[in-house]
Amino acid sequence: MSFVLRSIRSSVRVVPRVSVQVPSRAYSLPLVNNGKALSPEAKASLKGSDPDLKDIIEGSGNWAAIMRERDPDFFNRIGKGQSPNYLYIGCCDARVDPTVLMNLNYGDLFIHRNVGNLVTGSDLNVMSAIEFAVNRLQVPHIIVCGHYDCGAVRGAHKQMDHGIIENWLRNIRDVARLHNTELTKIPDSEDRHRRLVELNVQEQCLNILKTGSVQRLRMKSFKETGFATPRIHGLVFDPAAGELKKLDVDWKGETKEFDAIYNLYPDPDVNKSAFPKNLN
Ligand SMILES: [Zn+2]
Incomplete structure (x- = not known):
């Protein structure tokens, strides 16, 4: 850094x-x-x-x-x-300027930002960005980047009604529900917030992998090259420390139980699953 x-x-x-x-x-x-x-x-x-x-x-x-x-x-x-190398999906927070903090060159990123760096199947905006990036631009990498001290994640972890934005923050509340057992074991509220930021990024990475076009391309590239693309990466930036880190997630372990639900292209000749062993 x-x-x-x-x-x-x-x-x-x-x-x-x-x-x-x-x-x-x-x-x-x-x-x-x-x-x-x-x-x-x-x-x-x-x-x-x-x-x-x-x-x-x-x-x-x-x-x-x-x-x-x-x-x-x-x-x-x-x-x-344009010929970007990465689709970047991140939060709107002004402190998380991706091209600057990753020290990339002008034009390296195809960028989609929203409050809380969410990927939801009903959001035509983010889904359009993914479709265009993977099909037209053929980006080999998709990055989901969250950040600590995220107002959206803090808001979604409070017992209060945020009005219309509550409909959006509920997606993060759903992440908290999925990981409630782990989160409730963390005694310190700031540590709990930071862990929810990471889990939110992890779930958004999985949401990308639930997308039909992404699965289709990964299966196709795996058949042709033995290497699945686009690769999906979960990152978290700490504005207070100026540090960017890659999440260390056992993707196969996280997806194994739900393969039968989200696997759109079962193909025993390839991998027995549209959720390959590694996302990246
Ligand atoms: Zn944020």
């Missing part, structure tokens, strides 16, 4: 904030209230120091100039299309 931090510091250090021509702000919509432009006082009262997004537009222009200088073919290349 120290390497990551060094990389971030060095990238921040080289950004020239004033020396690059900034693109026109013609694309920026004016801040208005009932059809009238906001007064300077009203603008100043808005939260944040950049109500017109001036810094953001300038920063993007600076970034583009730096990228052109480092790699003159960069925009020509990415203009032709």
Whole structure:
């Protein structure tokens, strides 16, 4: 992680904030209230120091100039299309910025984020992202990344009604129910929270594997190469420590009991199960 931090510091250090021509702000919509432009006082009262997004537009222009200088073919290349290596499914939390914290290159990730990094079969959004990533982009890896101090996980572990978001958080309550025996044995509430974060990531990984298109591709690739893809990885980031870790899960042990329920493509010639011995 120290390497990551060094990389971030060095990238921040080289950004020239004033020396690059900034693109026109013609694309920026004016801040208005009932059809009238906001007064300077009203603008100043808005939260944040950049109500017109001036810094953001300038920063993007600076970034583009730096990228052109480092790699003159960069925009020509990415203009032709994306070719990410990973589908990343993570939480919306602002502290968990995947490309930065994993020290990846621009364009390495196909990203889907939602509150609590959930994968539910009834969510057309995440299911569309998975379908597109595995079928069209043919990503070889799917990452589910949770994080400690997750507000969604904390909320789902409280005896209170969160209103409309409760319908979403109930998916995490279901994870807590599945693992209630283990969780209730953990005396410290913060340790219990951290374990539920990990179990939530684990269950979302399994939810991906319940998906027909993922099973189909894994079976197909296993038949052709002896190696099942896409591979599925569960990660957890600790914002307070700046540490990213891979979950150590006995996937076969976790799925064995339910193979007969979720196995959509029974094929004794391949593996006797759509849930192969290892997810990754
Ligand atoms: Zn979160």
